[in-house]
Amino acid sequence: MKEVTKMSVDFDRWYTDVVRKAELADWSGVRGMMVVRPYGWAMWEAIMRAFDDMIKDSGHENWAFPLLIPREFLMKEAEHIEGFAPEVAWVTRAGGAMEELEEPLAVRPTSETIIGPLIKRYIQSHRDLPKLTNQWNSVVRWEMRSRLFLRSREFWWQEGHTFHAYAQEAMEEADLILGYYRAIAEDWLAVPVLVGKKSPAETFPGAVYTLTVEGLMRDELALQMGTSHYFGQNFARAYDISFSNKENERELCHSTSWGISTRLVGALVMAHGDDSGLIVPPKVAPIQVVVVPIFRDDDGQAKVRRFIDGWSGELKRAGIRHRVDWRDERPGDKYAHWELKGVPLRLNVGARDADAGQVELVDRLTRQKAAVPVAGLADRLGKELEDFQRRLYERAQKFQRDRTYELGTLDEVVAHFREKGGFVWTQWCGDTEEEGRIKAEAGGVTIRTIDEESKASGRCLVCGRPAKFRVALAKAY
């Protein structure tokens, strides 16, 4: 049957099993390139819709920029290209005879270096600003080690790129988007996140600073779920993206970029799943309610069908995404199937229920069953779904709280991560070499985020000097 490796036995195998058996995605035969199947893509579509609405409401516009980037464009911003060089794929030949191109073209790993030189045409005056662009596309990064959704050589995302007359406005933009990302993670995916700034070592190549949202997965590893970058005038300087201000002087733009990707589908799997499979948050669930009819013979089937037909239209009108599973399988198979796929609510409906005018409601989180009258079913299910979304978030929040610690010294941190995972808050002086020592000595532990809300108070965990930053440490994907 469709056995899934137990999460407690081997989390990585569990993840791979679940992603494939729940029909989210597969490998394609070309190393690192994945096929996203309809059930997985539908979750990404829900995320896309939610985020697209948010940015449209705040004046952003979708564009389409080219897939291939001329080498000279890519090479302009020194720090940026240095950061991305190891993972850029190049087109060097084309045509029937596979002729060598005079100038190689980079397959975009991200589009700052092509949007910059193209967008400047459309920016002349301060009246053209801000220019708030976004594109939904896929990018290629030549990773050496891949995992479905979390690290594939091609992945799908949105990349926003904005250009502003004022530094303050660009920084506010980066903050605004970070807030959207937090909403996507917490309100839509039901994954609580730490929100803050990256250390210089973890900052996006070419950025002045990078803001991040970090979630905690059920194997107690952190996952970066979205980043928003403030570039200052770095990219504007490299590509001469400038405008005439009110005094008719030339000035360089201040720019930002920000992205969330199909990685978020992996995040939802790892943040909520259990030994039976996925648990999908109702707001992004392709199927929120599955109906399993139970019958013995044709008469029984007809009776159950009439009963279900009596209220399924009402569910549809109420906007509840549901499916009636009429496949010729046994009920037990169907239960296991839809649990693996993480459908939040299930209705078991047999002749006895039809007679009683009720359905059996089964909750994917608690597995509890309850008899529910069909009168007012759509309202009831709507409330149940909202409640499910809330309970799922609270469960993840408790999980995260129970695995968030406060430690003072590097020795304590090293000892902690020998035994446990989770987030460890500590104090840091800001020295990048000392940050490297944490990573080396604690076995891949990194600074996930710098707390921007509260001030550092104690001493640096490495050197003992007065700390400048309060930081969250974790092992991460």
Add this chain to the structure above:
RNA sequence: CGGGGAGUAGCGCAGCCCGGUAGCGCACUUGACUGGGGGUCAAGUGGUCGCGGGUUCAAAUCCCGCCUCCCCGACCA
């Protein structure tokens, strides 16, 4: 990209050492019985043995090259 392992039906595997008719379980198809938590029986379908080359009368099996996947390390949305 370094070390190790593996590619045979949709999935999981045996066969390879010692060359000679391509097999098993699950899934799938059909039928019957069944049906409120992963059923039973019967009869079937399905294969360029990862790709290319070599050795041989003959290659899934031996040799060479390549591709892909998995595990472990260094780099990463």
